[in-house]
Amino acid sequence: MQKITRFPRVDGDLGWLETAPDTNVAFGPRLKGNHEFDYVVIGAGFTGISAAMRLAENEPSARIALVDALRVGEGASGRNAGFLIDLPHNMNFAKTGVEHARSLFRLNTFAIERLRQFKDRYAIPFWNDAGKYMAAHEESNLPGLENFAGMLKHAGFDHDLVTGPELTRRLGTPYYRSAVYTKGNVLVNPAALVRGLIKALPRSVTLFENSPVQAIEYGPPHKLKFIGGEISTPIVVQATNSFVEQFGKLPNRIVPIFTYASLTQPLTERQLAQHFKGVKPWGLTSAHMAGTTVRFTDDNRIFIRNTYDYLPELRSTGDELDAAWRQHRASFEARFPFLKEVTFDYTWGGVFSITQNHEPAFSRADEGVYVISGCNGVGVVKGTYLGYYMADYICGIESDDLSFILENSNPSWVPPDPLRFVGARARIAWAGVTAKGDV
Ligand SMILES: Cc1cc2nc3c(=O)[nH]c(=O)nc-3n(C[C@H](O)[C@H](O)[C@H](O)COP(=O)(O)OP(=O)(O)OC[C@H]3O[C@@H](n4cnc5c(N)ncnc54)[C@H](O)[C@@H]3O)c2cc1C
Known part of the structure; x- marks a missing residue:
């Protein structure tokens, strides 16, 4: 038994x-x-x-x-963060080959289209064909972005490089130096x-x-x-x-990995008019694997996800949620210093499983x-x-x-465990250090 x-x-x-x-x-x-x-x-x-x-x-x-x-x-x-990602993710195309990447892309788009059919048939709300930005704030994380753009080019996947005032205009924040935009990603309320x-x-x-x-x-x-x-x-x-x-x-x-997310209250008409005029809902993942995922949602909230942890019990405590909340506040205020008065309505954690070779x-x-x-x-x-x-x-x-x-x-x-515990915690700690301002 x-x-x-x-x-x-x-x-x-x-x-x-x-x-x-x-x-x-x-x-x-x-x-x-x-x-x-x-x-x-x-x-x-x-x-x-x-x-x-x-x-x-x-x-x-x-x-x-x-x-x-x-x-x-x-x-x-x-x-989760609600990204329906069409492109192969966290992959080294150079290692696995372009055909492998194309097969994954075909499977991903098959799944997205299948979900889309159900969304249409059952009028499931909060589906947005917004695409996705992969972005870097730190100069030291630009090579990660360039590497991603290089792989996309090599495999023939459409993408745009967006920088400077154009990136600020699209995101409503000047925080990021550079981003790679790909259009096939869908943003949803996953629940x-x-x-x-x-x-x-x-x-x-x-x-x-x-x-x-x-x-x-x-x-x-x-x-x-x-x-x-x-x-x-x-x-x-x-x-x-x-x-x-x-x-x-x-x-x-x-390896089960915990990560955490927060969602703000909806921005007011005044905040939208002042800071997000013409900004459409967007979703952004980080050029650094330990960086922050951010979204400006269809219902005018800001979503923040970061902080990894290895919790052998597969559940988090109040202390862990509180630590994640504090990191989310810091990440949010760094990106949106003009929204300091906006509070988080929700903070939660979740666990997903990763494998060594992906x-x-x-x-x-x-x-x-x-x-x-x-x-x-x-x-x-x-x-x-x-x-x-x-x-x-x-x-x-x-x-x-x-x-x-x-x-x-x-x-x-x-x-x-305990080797898995030690290895996972060490990798998470090191990744957090190198991500710097992209967390
Ligand atoms: C904060 C966060 C952000 C993420 N962002 C993204 C993203 O943007 N895009 C993306 O694609 N993925 C994202 N992920 C990962 C994604 O959520 C998971 O890969 C996905 O949910 C896996 O789906 P699943 O059905 O396999 O697992 P789950 O959704 O975990 O479903 C497994 C189910 O099994 C049930 N279960 C477990 N044990 C038992 C038991 N003993 N008896 C009965 N039921 C049991 C659980 O209750 C659970 O509902 C994120 C994850 C987190 C935590």
Whole structure:
């Protein structure tokens, strides 16, 4: 019996969820009593929802359960920065080759277009085809930007270099020296999007919220234990992101990393007129890997994300949230010194899984046990296509894209704790030092 000892929790005030429509609506009951399903997907984030939806498309008569420890939108899928990134991210094209980059681009755009269809069909709000800036404030971080622009050029991906007064005009702040703008990225309220997807689930998918899996007795049939309930199933898909190790089928492959976000109150008409006249909503990631992600949102708020941490318990404390809040204030006031009176309405944390070689985990781990994890901070899009193709893999539907995913899903080994703890903390500390004013 595989017992689960670490469970997802709500870390802080979840700004996207609280500003999404139908925040308080429950989509599914708690799982109680004994049930049998043909498939069980654990994790109702972008990955799990996509897997459940595609399984239902492939086998319309199958009975599918989708279970989550939290409410939909409370997991990392509803806590992230809301970038649907089309271009390969954190990649060294020179090392992996241009064709590899193009394949990832094709998969990313496939996922974005699939999400777009659901957005259109179910009128999911806060979707903006705004593109994305990658920007640098520090001169020492300009080479990172130039390197990115060079790789885009090499692979033939469209991009613009934006600097000086033009960059200030577009962002409403003169903070950044230079930016690379790419147009295919979409900005969303991720909680609104992931919750909106629930409307697209067919009747053959039964969603159970607030239902943490407490233990699994592996079979098949596999028996998933809940408090006051059990599901028996021949096939289980684990789409639990950073909690994957709890289920015992993917040891020493991922590093769970915490990061934090804040969302301000909406700017007033006066503040908008004074400082953001003509500025359209935008999203910006940093040229430095430890730098700050910033957005000017559709509802006129500023979003800030930074601060990484390795928390073995997979949950944050009030002290950690407070430290993140202080860093967010400093980063916000450095970029928008003219908005010092603006407060943060929400500050929260979330955990995502990274792998050493940036390859995700996507595998049949045992008979009737399938595992997806390691979305490396770009899981909105990556989780969407991995979930989709996992369903195809299970149902025996072959394609070039599935073959590509299978060939490129071999996350390299990472040491267990305490070595992983020491290594992760050291890398995070060093990255923070070199990022300087880009944090
Ligand atoms: C602050 C922040 C900013 C980010 N920014 C971006 C971004 O801009 N773009 C991007 O693409 N990615 C971003 N990411 C990463 C992104 O959020 C993840 O890659 C993505 O959410 C992964 O989706 P998922 O469905 O695999 O995992 P999750 O959304 O984490 O879903 C896994 C689910 O499994 C459930 N679960 C775990 N254990 C159990 C259990 N025992 N029983 C039942 N259910 C369980 C959890 O409750 C959770 O809902 C960011 C992450 C954070 C934290």
